[in-house]
Amino acid sequence: MTTVATGEDRRPNVVMIIVDDLNDLPLSPDGKPRIETPNIDRIARRGVTFTNAHCNDPICAPSRASMLLGLYPQTSALYWFEDWRKNGVLNQCVSVNRHLQNHGYSVFGTGKIYHGGQSDGAFDRRGPGPDVGPWPWDGKSKQSHLPHPAMMYLYDTDGDMDYKWEHHFGPLSMVPDWKPDPQAGIPGYKGWRLGGKPFRYNGNDDRDKLADELCAEWSADMITKDHDRPFAIFTGLVRTHTPLYAPQEYFDRFPLDSIELPETIDGDLDDCATALADRSLYGFRRYNMLVRHKDRQLYRQWLQAYLACVSFVDDQVGKILDAIDASPQRDNTIVIFTSDHGFHMGEKEFLYKQSLWDGATRVPLIIAGVDGMPKGVTCDRPVSWIDLYPTLNQLCGLPPQPNAASGGYNLEGHSLVPLLMSPEGDWNGPDVAITALPGKDHSQHERHGGTWFPHFSVRSKQYRYTLCSSGDEELYDFESDPREWKNLADDPAYASVKANLKEQLIALRDGSAWQSLDDLHRWTYGAQKGGVVSDDGTLTFSGHSSSYLATIAKYKDFEWEFEAKSPNTQRMRVSYHARVQGNRVVGTVANVPPTQSNLEGTAVPFDSGQWHRYRIRVVDGRCRVWINSKLHSDVVNASDTDVGVIGFDFPGVDEPTLSVRASRVRRLTSN
Incomplete structure (x- = not known):
């Protein structure tokens, strides 16, 4: 039954900021380039940073579905880019935004929340939509997802590379100029396009706004409005999703010669699980596509572009925080900052999401503004996105099982509130966080049959254990090997550790009572x-x-x-x-x-x-x-x-x- 809050409802407001493809850079991990994120740090100073938080599937659609609907991919069988609304399990479930709406919250959303706009419509108002452009255009083709004409040399030695549009990067000042090709019927076009319209660019101080800028400003405006009941605002920022385009000023913050390259070692992949270290996989091919162009310093330029986009996103976060600070709701607003999954920057010779190593599974997760919580502290317990729905239920006073009325599934995560109040205390969640990944031929030339052969990995405080659908295993000890370079799965000295982690993986993979x-x-x-x-x-x-x-x-x-x-x-x-x-x-x-x-x-x-x-x-x-x-x-x-x-x-x-x-x-x- 839907309840309606009164004007005296003092339940906390919620502002959730979900960034796309943002890895653990805000956590300043060793072995990766350093970057200042002053606005993300503002949130961290006000709450708890989970330094061992992981997605449940390092792919946009299933990861977002797991958080927004509260079920593991292995329960819903949604491992890939399928539309969750057509999934026989998830389409029977109540989303977290609808659950908030059903129980007295005004719910607003802007940008990328669900993947591909696959929303359930449970928002009182929607702001600007997501768009990872601006885009080059040839004057004829679909006005998005075209590669940059100045970077087509990338494919001289890898002409069958998939998704050519997402490998490109550069400042907005690199205005695309697509030359006419009468034989192919291409009229040509000079300039950017965004949302199917011309994107005005006459320099950094005279241009149209990007999607994330519009979403951040819309969110800030919603925060400052008068509200007669508690509100929840979901803001999805699409950067750092590729292609990595950003204003020139953000590139200027990271001179090429100042950028540290992620650490790699020769032979790193030799003893990895065969299914995960298959060099024909998309992430390895992307890395090799850049490093083979040593004369152009393309790999370093790509890192510069990724850092520029992180810095750009941080500034958008600042706009939202400024609005909260200026609002009378400041002391009654919970802020959650996170990303849908990680993204390798070349460590393990991989440049993408879709792996079962920390580069792809680990996400920033910061929660601030909870009454009585400690501030500026960290928690190294392994947690995952599946835990956010039950956390919001407890913080916002919602029924703990949103699907009870329909006889559907119970939420599978555990509330993080005990850890918010005591980061080193007890909680009733598992000792490991589990992540699934489509197996077999995932992300190879757009063949996706691997969804029927998923791999799984669990991350504890000290270890990562991975069990592939083929039976191959990996085991890493993060105390001695934080880069995941030495696979200990066949080391007899770690047999008991592996057996214990395998037992926990199978229990989380298969659920209860089977x-x-x-x-x-x-x-x-x-x-x-x-x-x-x-x-x-x-x-x-x-x-x-x-x-x-x-x-x-x-x-x-x-x-x-x-x-x-x-x-x-x-x-x-x-x-x-x-x-x-x-x-x-x-x-x-x-x-x-x-x-x-x-x-x-x-x-x-x-x-x-x-x-x-x-x-x-x-x-x-x-x-x-x-x-x-x-x-x-x-x-x-x-x-x-x-x-x-x-x-x-x-x-x-x-x-x-x-x-x-x-x-x-x-x-x-x-x-």
Whole structure:
């Protein structure tokens, strides 16, 4: 039920500043270039800085979804750039901004909050939108995401590099001049474009404002307005997202010869997990694309541009803080400063997000303005973005479980309030922060099949342990090796450390109350019994057209997950069988449609030779089926609410064959 606050509601206001692609530079880490961030430091002097904070997936869309909706990527199965609104788990959840709105807060937003504008609309007012431009333009093509014509030499030796637009950098004074190409039908254009319109630039003192400047000023204006109830303002600043364009004055703050290069060592990647150290991955290719141009000092110039953008963002933060300080709300406003994930600057020869090393997972996280909290202190407990939603619930007096009314998932993070009040004290969160990353071929030439093979990593105070989908492992000791140069996963001296961290990783990866269904004795068969277990644990079954395969155990209100493949996929039904009589399935609640969506969203037949991932959730007679993270059916059948079994069948198929792996179930009630 929605509640409305009165004018006497003294709950704190919230200003959350989310920066895009900002790594841990504001924390002054060793081994990286130094930079002054006086305005971010202003927040730190007023509160607690979490020096061991991590994202839950070092990719924009899943990271933001984990924070705004409070579920891990491994729970939602959203690991990549999918639209969370089409995710069968997340679209049933209440976002943090809607939860605030439902319980008496005025909620405002500007800039990049959700990825790609994929908002749920729960804002009382929206300010300027995000745009990582300005952009060069050729006079014809789409007026964004074009590379800079003066930097096309980058691709002389790497012509198939993906996302050419995001490798470019420079001051706004480097005005693009796209030459006409009559043969290609390109009219040419000189100047910048932003938001589909010309971006006026006649020098630093005579130009249009960038998106972040507009968002910061809009936020400052909202703070100074009269409010009759508590407010929450979400401000998403798009820098330091590439392309790294900023006004000239910010480049002037970092002379090239003053920039420190991040430390690297020869052979650093030799003993890393093969899946993570694959040099064909985008981040390695970006790094090599710059360092091979030694005569141009491109790598140092890129670092200069990144530092310039950090300094530019810091100034925008200052505008927001100035408004808070000048407001009568100053003493009742909580400020949260963070970034959606990190970004490598060349350490480990990597230049991107999307890794499971600290460069990509570690984020700045500062919380200030909480009544009674210590000021200017740090906390080195491992925490993550998943903890921000429950923290806001406690600080703002909101119900702790926003999805309770719909029977949905509980939030999976833990409130940071105990650590805000006592940074070295106790809290009920885990001893490690977990991060997921799509595996296999993630970020290679825009092939994204790796979302079905995620890797995971946990960070404790002292160690990082990583378990890849292939079984490869990494272990780093940050006390002796803060650059993650020596992989200790195979060192017998660290066997107990690795085993302990692996146990914690699996517990956080798999959630609670899951029961494996991979054992043959947990299944019963129809007209023909049989089943073969392969070395990797895959169960393969064959039978007659009338046969079915179902568990022995009975369930009510449950979730069932598994991977399956069959040459008869298009006739396979996976469902909740409310009753089983003899060799007949009775009361099937839902069937699996025989199609899937391709990358263009077109329905195509299932590839029978591929593994597909299934999730089935049954609550109060409602059965929902997801295939490869997309909702395929949602059926309510009140007559089938009794306890029943879960299984498969192939009506009309002679001697169907089915292979199943990674099958597990968890009860959602105590039946």
